[in-house]
Amino acid sequence: MATPTPTPSDATPTHIYNVATPTHTPSATPTATSSGTATPIATPTATSSGTPTPSDTSEFDLASLERDPGLRRPIWKYPPNVRDDIRREYIRLGPCQPQLRRDQYPATEFGTQRRRFQASWFNTFKWLEYSVSKDATFCFPCYLFESDASSQHAFTIDGFKGWKRVNDNERCAFLVHIGTSNSPHKKAIKFYEGLKNVTRHIDKVINCQSLEEVKKNRLHLRATIEGVRYLSLQACALRGHDESSTSRNRGNLIEIVKTFGRLSPDISNVVLENAPKNATYTSPKVQKDILHIFASKVRNKIRNEIGDSNFCILVDEALDASQKEQMAIVLRFFDVYGVIRERFFDIVNVLDTTSLTLKKELSDVLARNNLSNQNMRGQGYDGASNMRGAFNGLRALFLGDCSYAYYVHCFAHRLQLALVGATEKQDYVWEFFSMLANVVNIVSGSSKRLSKL
Structure with a gap:
């Protein structure tokens, strides 16, 4: 060839x-x-x-x-x-x-025989x-x-290429090449294995270190997540007045994470002071991110409960402690078992309380969660004009989108209005509630009087 x-x-x-x-x-x-x-x-x-x-x-x-x-x-x-x-x-x-293939290896003549390489x-x-x-x-x-x-x-x-000498038992050319323990081939094998293992060892060490870092980061973040989960479930504040390392009370979240660390050395080694300075996972931003994730998961769960069913909305707005107007949204619907469910769905900060602003914010919340206004079958608000106005109120705007979204005045609000109206017309009823309020104030103002009850 x-x-x-x-x-x-x-x-x-x-x-x-x-x-x-x-x-x-x-x-x-x-x-x-x-x-x-x-x-x-x-x-x-x-x-x-x-x-x-x-x-x-x-x-x-x-x-x-x-x-x-x-x-x-x-x-x-x-x-x-x-x-x-x-x-x-x-x-x-x-x-x-x-x-x-065997016939693709060239054959060489050795006397009367033809031999070739064997794969x-x-x-x-x-x-x-x-x-x-x-x-x-x-x-x-x-x-x-x-x-x-x-x-x-x-x-x-x-x-x-002396193929005749390959299968010659102990005189096999390949075995002769391998030689004794100090042969050049054996020394080359040692160098070869050493260089190969060094490369694999470095890759393995780097991989192990990466996996260990991932494990530590997950444990660290999980401690914070579980702390936020517990405090949000119990409706407790997360942050403290002084969260510095010298404070005796660093706030609920950090104190809970410290408690986790006392229960587990593995957690103690990765949280708070033992965590990287740029990844403590206890900052207000991280806390809000975790709370937003929880809220998103809860909304998704509620959305799955609703499915394609019709629903009603219950809405009210009020000023919070920071003087911001907040609008609370509750959904009322039948679940798959035919049971009426009422779920607090979202709370939205609104710039003003005009009907157009409230309509826009409500529609945005429903659209983000794939809820159509056409499936709305009821509206429940208080008696404020911006809510129940027959022409420009919030109920009128939604009735324009869906004629089946009937408005229902809040029964608790109607009861309260009825009681106020009744007491204004009947003097003895007004005197009864006034005297009752004074009695409650006098009794509850002293622990000794309260203990006598």
């Missing part, structure tokens, strides 16, 4: 970083001869000071390393400062072991490589760690 001859561009790959390396002329580029041997590569040239000249600098591309063992450069021909990078890349690629040898000798261009075998570890002083090149440069 004709042996292919590599061109200079095939034999000398291009690399992406500059290093000092020997300058090769086209005539010195290794070429495969008809006998299967390679002509030597020119030795490096340097100035009298030993520093490589500018012409000695070339580029190497690790992604374009020659894979065929018969065509690649000897490892000791590479500059010393890049040899380990070359070795690591070859280790990553692994030995060159082309899996061909099954790869399973027995893991270090074995095969060159298609030379029809010869090579040793992968010996190539990687061969020195320029070595005189044995059969399995590194020239290649071995």
Whole structure:
């Protein structure tokens, strides 16, 4: 079979970083001869000071390393400062072991017999490589760690193709190459395993550290989440007046997280003072983010309860302690079992209490949760004109969207108005409630009087 001859561009790959390396002329580029041997590569040239000249600098591309063992450069021909990078890349690629059909391996005549390479040898000798261009075998570890002083090149440069000597029992050429415990092959195997394990060890350490950091961060964040969950369930304040490390009471959330830390050393090691300064997960912003996530999950649960059913809205607005107008929204609906449910759905800060503003904010809340105004079957408000106005009130605006959204005046408000009206018309009723209020105030004003009840 004709042996292919590599061109200079095939034999000398291009690399992406500059290093000092020997300058090769086209005539010195290794070429495969008809006998299967390679002509030597020119030795490096340097100035009298030993520093490589500018012409000695070339580029190497690790992604374009020659894979065929018969065509690649000897490892000791590479500059010393890049040899380990070359070795690591070859280790990553692994030995060159082309899996061909039996008849695709060329046959060689040995007297009256014709023998050829056997792919099954790869399973027995893991270090074995095969060159298609030379029809010869090579040793992968010996190539990687061969020195320029070595005189044995059969399995590194020239290649071995004496197939008759492979299955010769104890005199098998591959076993002879392996040799004793101090043989060059065994030493190359040790260097090979060492470099391979170092690479794997570094990757493993980095991976373990990353997983450990993820585990710690999750435990840290979970402590904060569980603290916020408990305090919100009990309707308790999260923040304290003084949350500094010297405070004796740093607020409910931080004190709960400290309690978690006392119960578990694992939590104690990752929270508060032991946490990174830029990731304590106890800032007001983090607390609000967690509360918003909880609120979103609750709204999604309520939305799933409603499904495609019709619903009613109950709305009221009032000033909070910070003098901001807040609008509370409650949804009333039938669940899948036919049971009436009333769920507090959202609270919205509104700029004013005009009917148009309230209508816009209500519609936005319903739209964000995929609830259509067309499915509204009732409205419940107080008796304020902006709410129950027949022409420009909130009820009239929603009736314009859906004629079935009937308005119902709040029964509690109507009862309160009825009581006030009754007491204004009947003097003895007014006197009764006034006297009752005085009695309650007198009794509750003293613990001794209260204890007598």
